[in-house]
Amino acid sequence: MSNIHIVYSDEFEKNDYENSPAAMKGRLSGIIELLKTQSDYSFVQPPNIDDAEILNVHLPEYVKKIKSNDNLFQIAKLSVASAVKASDLAMEGLPAFSCARPPGHHASRGDSWGYCYFCNVAIALKRLRKQGRINSAFVLDFDAHTGDGTIDCLSDWKEVKILNPMADDSQKYLKVIDEYVETLSDIDIVAVSAGFDSYLLDVGKKLSTFDFYVIGRKMKDLAKKMAKGRRFAALEGGYYLPDLPKNVLAFCDGFKNS
Ligand SMILES: [Zn+2]
Numbered sequence: 001m002s003n004i005h006i007v008y009s010d011e012f013e014k015n016d017y018e019n020s021p022a023a024m025k026g027r028l029s030g031i032i033e034l035l036k037t038q039s040d041y042s043f044v045q046p047p048n049i050d051d052a053e054i055l056n057v058h059l060p061e062y063v064k065k066i067k068s069n070d071n072l073f074q075i076a077k078l079s080v081a082s083a084v085k086a087s088d089l090a091m092e093g094l095p096a097f098s099c100a101r102p103p104g105h106h107a108s109r110g111d112s113w114g115y116c117y118f119c120n121v122a123i124a125l126k127r128l129r130k131q132g133r134i135n136s137a138f139v140l141d142f143d144a145h146t147g148d149g150t151i152d153c154l155s156d157w158k159e160v161k162i163l164n165p166m167a168d169d170s171q172k173y174l175k176v177i178d179e180y181v182e183t184l185s186d187i188d189i190v191a192v193s194a195g196f197d198s199y200l201l202d203v204g205k206k207l208s209t210f211d212f213y214v215i216g217r218k219m220k221d222l223a224k225k226m227a228k229g230r231r232f233a234a235l236e237g238g239y240y241l242p243d244l245p246k247n248v249l250a251f252c253d254g255f256k257n258s
Contacts, residue, residue: 001040002040002041002042002094003040003041003095003256003257003258004040004041004042004094004095004096004097004252004255004256004257005041005042005043005044005086005089005094005095005096005097006032006035006041006042006043006044006096006097006099006252007043007044007045007046007082007083007085007086007089007096007097007098007099007100008028008032008043008044008045008046008082008098008099008100009045009046009078009082009100011075011078012028012075012078012079012082012099012100012101013025013026013027013028013029015071015074015075016071017071017072017075017076017102018072018102018115020115021115021237021239022101022102022103022115022237022239023101023102023115024239024241026241027101027238027239027241027244028099028100028101028235030241030244030245031099031235031244031245031248031249032099033245034245034246034248034249035099035245035248035249035252038249040256041252041256044085044089045085046078046079046081046082046084046085046098046100047081047084047085048081049077049080049081049084051063051077053080053084053123053127054077054080054118054123056123056126056127056130057109057118057119057122057123057126057153058107058109058110058118058119058123058153059109059110061110062109062110062111062112066117066118072117075101075102076102076117076118077118078100079098079100079101079102079103079104079117079118079120080104080118080120080123080124082098082099082100082120082234083098083100083104083120083121083123083124083232083234084123084124084127085098086098086124086232086233086234087124087125087127087128087189087191087232089232090189090230090231090232091128091133091134091189091230093228093229093230095220095223095229095231095232095255095256095257096232096233097194097232097233097234097235097248097251097252097255098120098232098233098234098235099235099248100120100234100235101115101235102115102116102117102118103115103116103120103195103234103235103236103237104116104117104118104119104120104121104122104123104149104150104193104234104236105119105121105141105143105145105147105148105149105150105193105195105236106145106147106148106149107119107149107153108148108149108152108153109152109153112149114145114237116149119149119150119153120234121139121147121150121191121193121234122149122150122153122154123153124191124232124234125137125139125154125160125189125191126153126154126157128189129157133188134188134189135159135188136159136160136161136186136187136188136189137159137160137161137187137188137189137190137191138160138161138162138163138184138187138189138190138191138222138227139154139160139161139162139163139191139192139193140163140165140177140190140191140192140193140215140219141162141163141164141192141193141195141236142165142192142193142194142195142198142207142215143164143193143194143195143196143197143198143204143236143237144195144197144198144202144203144204144206144237145195145197145237146164147162147164147193147236150162150193151164159186161184161187163176163177163180165177165180167206169206170206170207170208170211173206173207173211174211174214174215174218177215177218178218181218181222184222184226185226186226187222187226187227188227188230189223189227189230189231189232190219190222190223190226190227190230190231190232191231191232191233191234192215192219192231192232192233192234192255193233193234193236194233194234194235194236194238194248194251195235195236195237195238196212196235196237196238196240196244196247196248196251197236197237197238197239197240198237199212199238199240199243199244199247201240201243202237202238202239202240203237203239209243209246209247209250210250212247212248212250212251212254213250213251213253213254214254215251215254216233216250216251216252216253216254216255216256217254217255218254219231219233219254219255220254220255220256220257229257231255233251233252233255235248
């Protein structure tokens with residue numbers, strides 16, 4: 001039985017698109033190796049998508065600039081496709097995690113930084129809206145860094161609520177999520193920008209492995225309560241490789257069906 005779908009392609013590890021922490025060798029394959037030991041996890045490939053999905057969010061001149069580096073464009077587009085697939089699975093009521101790179105939450109409509117190129121989560125959500133399948137969404141971004149790109153890309157869509165929790169310690173951080181979730185109503189889908197650099201031993205120095213499980217479970221409960229169970233997540237940051245696989249597993253274990 002499959003309780004969660006992981007969207008992944010070997011291309012993410014094969015493509016040498018840049019030399020950055022997000023593109024570190026073994027970063028994704030370490031996660032996949034651990035997730036493959038779980039009998040209730042299924043693995044699917046990202047599909048082909050049209051450039052129009054990217055252009056539905058990003059400015060034409062910006063897309064053209066990224067396209068001038070074909071290798072980078074191909075892998076950035078595959079990362080978008082991975083989030084798109086995860087969002088499609090979510091619409092079928094199947095929780096999904098896009099284990100992809102480059103990440104996306106620092107990609108705004110016409111610019112990007114922080115190892116991001118296209119705003120994977122925003123593109124997936126705007127595609128669903130364009131297809132008339134959703135009108136609203138909630139985005140939780142638990143990366144150590146604020147998802148400024150996602151905020152920019154979704155700023156013209158008032159039915160989308162975005163939370164980048166800020167707090168001094170993990171207990172307060174989880175409370176910020178609870179209090180925000182209480183204010184929500186009418187959410188068609190829950191999307192998560194899953195940045196594991198908020199881990200205790202990573203740059204954010206805050207959340208424990210168990211906290212990632214708790215956040216996953218909170219988002220599952222929210223989706224079930226308000227959004228017919230529809231939920232997906234996409235990998236953002238996370239650079240402490242020894243513990244990254246177990247942190248992703250903890251989140252997915254909280255997020256999956258049981
Ligand atoms: Zn980050």
